[in-house]
Amino acid sequence: MINSKYINDILNKLIETESDYDLLKAQVDLLEIKDLEYTCTGLFVHFIKPISIERFKITEDKVLDGLIIKAKEQELDAEGMLFIKNGLIDYLEIWSRSGEYPKHEIMKYELIQGWIDKN
Template structure:
């Protein structure tokens, strides 16, 4: 997934559930050249820390037809804010993952 080009993704919609959020994506022209060799897969093992979250959260990425379809986030505490997180650290935590992080302040 490291080769996947995030600049081809635009957030299309947010569905807040109270315990998390579903983020759907729109794809820009040119993304086809970066399709993944997997289909109908849910990739788990992403952890989120934020000052807006009591304990933290976990995230999964849904891949459909080789393209990222949506991101699902759910809070460990059972409560999630109803707006985008102002600050967060997103970390790979799956077995044999490289532990990469995205930090937004």
């Protein structure tokens, strides 16, 4: 189980319109954060995947992108992308479109489905 509300919310927003939602949601519920790799312009989140996650594999590899992350306090405009490899969630990448990315978890944010909502 992911103990970060921020990361959990991002993952759930990225998968919520997917045709494989039930399988992906089951994967999200089993994941744990392995490490957070902060860069100047973003964050990579790597996961621990228990062996039981294999039963929730989807049939294709894909990248789910277009999630817009806004945080007024940090003047952040970022995008989230979820990479699925061998049918399993592999890692999450967040990159700032507005400059430097904060080196801490963001507490107040808005998540926008950029593939549906138009700003």
